[in-house]
Amino acid sequence: QTLEKLEKNVRDGKFYEAQQMYKTIFARYMASKKHTEALDLLQSGASIQLRHGQVTCGVELGLLLVEGMTTIKLAYGPEALDRIKAVFKEFPRSPTLEAQYSTKTLIEGVSTFMKAAIRWSSEFGAPSRGSPELHELLADFLARESPQPDLAKAFYHYVRGNNPSAFASAIISGMLEPEEGDLLLARGVFLYLSMGNLRDANKLFDELHSQLKDSSQASVLASPLTHLAKFILLTLERDALPLFRMLRENYKSSLDRDPSLNELLDVVAEKFYNVQQRKNGLFGDLMKVYSSLTPRRKKKSIL
Template sequence: MAAGVQRVLAKCQKCIDSGNFYEAHQMYRTLYFRYSSAKKYNEAIELLHTGSKTLLQHQQIGSGSDLALLLVDVLSNGKVPVTDDTADKVVDLLRIMDNDCQDRHAYLNAALRWTIKVEPQCKAGHPVLHKKCGMLFWQEKNYVQARYHYLHSSDGKNLATMLVEYHTTLGYPSEVDLFIAQTVLQFLCLQNKDTAHVVFVSYTKQHPDVEEGPPYYRPLLNFIWFLLLALEGGKLAVFGVLCDKYQESINRDPSYKEYLDKIGQLFFGVPPPRTQTQGGFFGNIIQSLLGGGDDDDDSSSTTAQTPVRTPITPSEPRNESQVELD
């Protein structure tokens, strides 16, 4: 088999050199089927990575994307673990694909599904792949996609640096606190309080328009800082006082109450709201503090989770698409 593979690869290289890319593509597929049938997954991965990269670099986008998707199939069918090496191969091909390549989005989604298959606890995809995708999109100045992927990683320091660049490049001066507040709240909704703390500290230290603190000049930054401290104690009364005292800052973005409602459920034992009326978010906290949060009639009800939504910027001043977090 090895001798036969070498002969096919030699012919394939001659096709590449002569510009016969269609024939080269078919030869790569032939070798892929041989390796897959023999369950030689490592050999198939190397072959498809090399073949896809070669074709993409020669602007054979359709053929190169086809081999890239086959690569993800091998990773998934072979249940290949997510490592720096395998994630690098995936992102390497993603980097070569043009932004307007129709298969780029499908390829990335397929790669994320592979990581979920081998690591089911990573419901939105493995943090290693998200981190590398975040770096790639940041390099491309696609801050929206970079932010999304960093939110599903544990790389708070690079995310903070990216957010500073994002705000100073495209944000308004009045949004300096909104950029980081939204990010911290979303990390907490994803139950990643360690990265939430890292990104807050790194952002406030790096941003040129944020004075040294705490305390900070902007009330919303103080609220986030106190909230992160309150998580350690887990006392509902402290959480309630914070939300009450900083209600004016919280009201600057309608989504904050949804995030805080979820945070209250996850970290402070606040029951989910039964209706959209009856006092709303703050009324729900007061009910809990007064001991009115339990009701036997609702003991069998199912709790619906509040979605973690990701607006482009806190005030969404630009016409870019909104990304949903899983």
């Protein structure tokens, strides 16, 4: 009955009034240890506010939901994950002219909510980097909905997910400049390797090759940088540091097209061959690399 009354307020356009009631009742439920009721309330409230285009209200309730899950130390698992996914799927997509929110508000809202959920997942049972499934959902949203290229944010989450095929599709969608297609391919492969993930780096390369070979962008596969990416993958299968170094030297002119590629390979050398040659440490260097992925030219859509 309480949920029905609150939902009616939202349907009637009384968004602020409903929002305050959701927060008040949530606090009351938590104080009474009615944890399931509290989470049900916020999941429902965030979802219906988002369904009605109230992104700011929906995000606020979504963050309270994650806070509640954290407070009660809710374990990461299918049931808890379904709560997050239920809210996420209600976020509107590309705004219409009548929308009461901007694209910037939408992207920031989704990112804020999902990053909070990823943090919760990393603390209560998911892998240390957070739920791969949540990373994938956020990466796909950023890739499809951002009005301008934001490769750093999308790539960051794709390489923390478990879906190289989706990552490959996003990379190919981003090949708006033919001469830069091989850069996107190499960045994707090297980012996986910088995480120590040779398996998914190989899967990504194979998927890109499969999708590109019969397409209008097949010329990307003939690029020296694409060849280098393949040779690097083969080299890392064995203890071959001298060959790794030789490849970097032989393909220096290709790598110099994008400073982030050499920085990534420095991280790869440390991950796979324990080569200590940088002062900032792995985390500092990776953050520097991600910040350098923003394209030099504005384009109409991300990836």
